């Protein structure tokens with residue numbers, strides 16, 4: 001294969017100060033991007049600038065700082081709307097992240113509209129945060145949880161999905177991209193089929209937003225949640241997209257300031273969208289900095305980021321498969337830059353500990369997807385996940401590291 | 411030997427290594443040599459669950475002393491487990507309960523006993539001491 005430069009990698013690496021350090025005397029190789037990506041200086045500066053110049057509480061003050069903070073906060077909402085392809089900023093609710101978004105939908109839409117005897121469908125690829133909120137709801141209301149199984153390549157079994165669908169199904173919640181395996185799920189098809197039986201669909205976009213172009217209207221998703229920290233933005237902030245009609249019909253999630261129109265001790269009227277779902281002072285600084293992260297990705301070009309990552313994944317997969325005893329877990333036809341694997345006779349944790357000593361940061365374990373690990377009959381995997389700032393040379397470091405690790409453990 | 415004498419002995423052994431890899435190879439070797447537990451003793455009662463790997467710990471008394479046996483799926487953890495057994499097993503419950511483990515820090519392995527490593531070792535040390543306290547009261 002030809003390893004042509006798709007992006008200006010040296011320039012990009014210079015944007016990420018954290019990459020320029022040594023671990024145990026070796027240059028850091030950061031391959032834990034599916035857990036969280038590193039932050040470009042533009043994002044760090046946005047945070048710094050906010051606290052140095054603009055900090056104020058939003059939406060309430062009439063002074064200049066409050067106006068500036070409100071303006072920037074709302075500018076991110078517009079940026080997220082555009083990023084997701086939503087019709088209106090009323091449909092963009094700021095959350096603390098994907099987990100928060102899923103819980104919001106389960107607690108409000110789920111509690112109000114799903115009843116005993118109904119069914120919810122999730123998939124065998126889900127992160128615990130797209131399993132547990134639904135289990136909690138099912139237990140509370142006597143709802144049945146059904147699971148779309150996963151085939152040997154790590155793809156959803158769409159035939160079984162067809163069979164699971166019925167009039168009883170009120171909600172389907174699946175991830176757009178699997179965090180453990182990198183599988184890109186056919187969410188457009190999943191959504192269309194769910195709609196055909198009258199079910200609404202929640203998409204966990206945590207792993208998709210840094211790799212794929214998202215268009216919630218084209219997908220016809222009812223809800224779509226993501227976390228900023230996985231797309232070069234700050235931790236502790238994310239957004240939930242919801243179709244306006246659904247959000248309007250849903251009761252609020254938390255009560256407090258900001259989400260109300262008028263409060264008397266007899267009755268409270270709720271604020272309009274999206275504020276109805278944003279009780280209390282939000283994470284203003286990080287919301288503001290999220291816009292810088294989205295702009296950063298656009299400045300490189302989302303298609304170029306994806307092409308660079310695909311090149312790394314292809315190269316890494318070829319190299320990994322040459323290691324004796326190594327088996328890739330997750331060989332979907334459509335996948336993002338996640339290489340999950342096991343090596344015969346070696347516990348993933350041992351690989352992770354030794355690679356760390358070689359300066360290579362990977363993730364090992366079950367990746368918060370214990371049912372999926374059980375499906376493959378493994379304890380966990382070693383996962384290398386690539387971002388825009390990673391290089392071919394770094395992949396070579398991983399491969400050399402694995403050879404060394406194998407020798408040490410032999 | 412007392413618990414502290416054994417700790418000092420281990421610290422001396424590790425002082426010979428100036429390379430991280432030598433240290434780890436030594437730990438891996440100890441992990442491989444640890445007898446571990448037969449399958450029927452790897453019970454739910456004995457398990458100490460970490461997020462990534464788990465440890466099984468068994469304790470029984472021989473004469474006045476407490477004997478520990480343990481196992482793990484991950485060989486580096488098993489090597490560390492083997493050292494913990496070498497230090498603590500075969501002493502009186504009182505000695506074990508009152509012991510202070512400093513060798514792990516001294517040999518540069520303290521990160522493995524940090525909560526974040528999620529390997530069950532922290533809980534294992536706690537559990538060893540709990541056994542000692544329980545046997546002291548008997």
Ligand SMILES: Cc1ncc(COP(=O)(O)O)c(C=O)c1O
Pocket residue numbers: 034035096097098099100127129130175177178179204206207227
């Ligand atoms: C697929 C998937 N869903 C949900 C989450 C949870 O995201 P957060 O912890 O940011 O709420 C993650 C993060 O690891 C994920 O990968």
